[in-house]
Amino acid sequence: MVCKHPDIQEKIAQEVREATNLKDNSSIDELADNLTEETLSKMQYLVAALTETSRLYPAVPLNAKVCSSDDTWPDGFSVKKGDIVGYHAYGMGRMKYIWGDDAEEFRPERWLDENGLVQQESSFKLIVFSAGPRICVGKEFAYREMMIFSAVLLGSYILKLRDENKVANYRTKFTHHIDGGLYVQASPRFANASSLRRYMP
Structure with a gap:
């Protein structure tokens, strides 16, 4: 999504640099060292972009639950114990x-209030981490992981699709996979950006 929307990529990169209070000639190591709870809490637009990406491309595209007891839903539909x-x-x-006429648009701003702070929707509306008593216990950890990785990458590199015309096709499995992978070119945002290899497994 950030490759297809370079203006959003730039906005995130600017927020990362401002939140960490680093100069444009700071290295990737300095950026990574400055990612604290305090600096991450200032990256509201990054959270909005990650949430918007998850809305459109959830890691788990299909899911199911088993009814533990008979129940009647608010719309009058009844389910029985054992129903899937x-x-x-x-x-x-x-x-x-659910999302309005612009549902298929990538628009991180939908997650921000008038002060630029993240406003969360009900987990039953944004169901990507499940909801209620079965909500994913790793949700906060996943957000922290996504934020740190994204902040280091987007704060230090400009990302572009290797082939701008290639359509990303998905293979529906338990988790979402891009068929054939997604090839991206990373160019140093600043002269002091060091090798990406150090942060890749």
């Missing part, structure tokens, strides 16, 4: 009924 109820997080993230 499936839901399609990928499809729900694109439903105009």
Whole structure:
């Protein structure tokens, strides 16, 4: 998404540099060393962009739950104990009924209030981490991991798709996979940006 929307990529990079209070000639190591709880809490636009990406491309596109007891839903539909109820997080993230007429647009601003702070939606609306008593216990850890990795990459590198015309096709499995991978070129944002290899497994 940030490759397809370079203006958003730049906005995130600027926020990262401002939050860490680093100069443009700071190295990637200095940037990584300055990612604290305090600096990460200032990266509201980054959180919004990650949330918007998760809405459109949830890591787990399909999921299901087993009813532990008979129940009647608010709309009057009844389920029985043992019934399996499936839901399609990928499809729900694109439903105009839920998200409005711009549901298929990548727009991080939908997650920000008038002060530029992240406003969370109900987890039953944004179902990518499940909801209620079955919400993912690793949700906060996942956000921290995504934020740190994204801040280091976007704060230090300009990312572009190797082939801007190639369409990313997905293979639906338990988790979302891009068929054939997604090839991206990373160019140092500043002269002092060191090798990416140090941060890659």
